Amino acid sequence: DAKTTQPPSMDCAEGRAANLPCNHSTISGNEYVYWYRQIHSQGPQYIIHGLKNNETNEMASLIITEDRKSSTLILPHATLRDTAVYYCIVRDVLYNTDKLIFGTGTRLQVFP
Amino acid sequence: DAGVIQSPRHEVTEMGQEVTLRCKPISGHDYLFWYRQTMMRGLELLIYFNNNVPIDDSGMPEDRFSAKMPNASFSTLKIQPSEPRDSAVYFCASSLRGRLVSYEQYFGPGTRLTVT
Numbered sequence: 418d419a420k421t422t423q424p425p426s427m428d429c430a431e432g433r434a435a436n437l438p439c440n441h442s443t444i445s446g447n448e449y450v451y452w453y454r455q456i457h458s459q460g461p462q463y464i465i466h467g468l469k470n471n472e473t474n475e476m477a478s479l480i481i482t483e484d485r486k487s488s489t490l491i492l493p494h495a496t497l498r499d500t501a502v503y504y505c506i507v508r509d510v511l512y513n514t515d516k517l518i519f520g521t522g523t524r525l526q527v528f529p
Numbered sequence: 530d531a532g533v534i535q536s537p538r539h540e541v542t543e544m545g546q547e548v549t550l551r552c553k554p555i556s557g558h559d560y561l562f563w564y565r566q567t568m569m570r571g572l573e574l575l576i577y578f579n580n581n582v583p584i585d586d587s588g589m590p591e592d593r594f595s596a597k598m599p600n601a602s603f604s605t606l607k608i609q610p611s612e613p614r615d616s617a618v619y620f621c622a623s624s625l626r627g628r629l630v631s632y633e634q635y636f637g638p639g640t641r642l643t644v645t
Contacts, residue, residue, distance in 0.1 A: 451633075460533075460620050460636030461572070504572075515560055515626065516585065517634060519572040 420444070420507045426524040429499075435492040437523050439505030442486040448509045450481060451517070452490045454501040461504065461519075464490065495527045533637035535621050541643045547609040550640045553602055554623030562634060563596055563606050564620040572620075578604065579626075611644045618642070 422440040429435040441450060452464040465472055465479045467488070472479045478491040492499055504522040534553040542548055554561050562577040576586040581598045589596070593612070598604040608615055618641050622634040 455572075458639075460622070460639055461634075462636070463633035466633070515577060515579070515624070516574055517562075518574070521571060 420448075420518070421505045421520055423503075423505050423520065423523045425521065426526070428526050428528060429492075429495045431497060431527055431529050432494055435495040435499065435525060435527070437490040437492075437503050437505075437525065438487065439490070440487045441505070441507045444485050444507050445509070448507045450479065450485075450488050451506040451508050452477070452479065453504045453506065453517070453519075454499075455504070455522070456498075456501040464503075495525075497527050497529065499525065500527045501525060533621055533623055533635055535619075535637040535640050537640060538638065539641045539643075541645065542611055543645055544612055545610045546644075547607065548611045548615075548642060548644075550606040550619050550621075550642070552604045552606070552621030552637060554604070554621070555625075555635055556602065558623035558625045558635075559601075560624045560626060560634075561598060561604050562622040562624075563604070564622065564636075565617045566620065566639075567617045575606070608642075611642075613644045616642055616644050 449466050449468050451466040453461040455461045465474055465477050467479045467481050481488045502522040502524050504519050506517055536551045559580050563575040564572055566572045575588045576596045577584055578598045596606045618639045620636050620639045622636040624634040
């Protein structure tokens with residue numbers, strides 16, 4: 418079962434920042450937070466991951482709260498091509514699991 | 530690199546027929562995953578391999594499904610006999626577990642299977 422809770426859908430205006438929340442209140446010390454997205458009819462695409470520090474790459478920023486019970490994925494300047502389903506996944510990368518358990522994600526609609 | 534390659538991209542078959550889906554992972558990757566995606570159940574992990582050895586097949590729905598990885602550059606997912614409820618998009622993904630404990634999976638474009 419997915420260990421995360423995400424809103425089912427969100428809207429964002431093109432050019433504005435999209436802030437996608439994720440709750441993972443049962444996260445344990447060895448578990449990382451991963452974000453993937455799936456654009457319609459394509460395979461999921463890795464975005465970013467983090468353990469406890471905030472992370473940034475060319476696609477997005479990940480803000481993890483100090484208690485690690487929630488996080489926010491930030492797309493700083495959303496474009497129409499960012500319309501997709503965004504999955505927040507908690508993953509133990511030290512002990513077993515090489516698995517990704519996908520939940521239902523957040524459907525982000527970017528409008529002009 | 531061409532990324533993960535899956536074939537065919539679309540498959541339409543009749544109930545009872547055998548279906549074989551193929552996957553070529555990214556060169557050098559040592560993990561390979563098979564997923565299935567439907568509207569009802571979302572994205573589900575079926576099975577995954579490490580260095581060509583199946584590690585976890587607990588997601589394989591039933592004995593009609595089988596997966597093999599004869600070498601590092603090729604894997605198949607077979608359904609025999611196929612049923613209409615097997616209609617879904619099947620994704621293959623690969624990854625590399627290097628020195629770092631964190632790594633990402635790269636997904637292929639998927640095979641859309643329709644069983645009539």
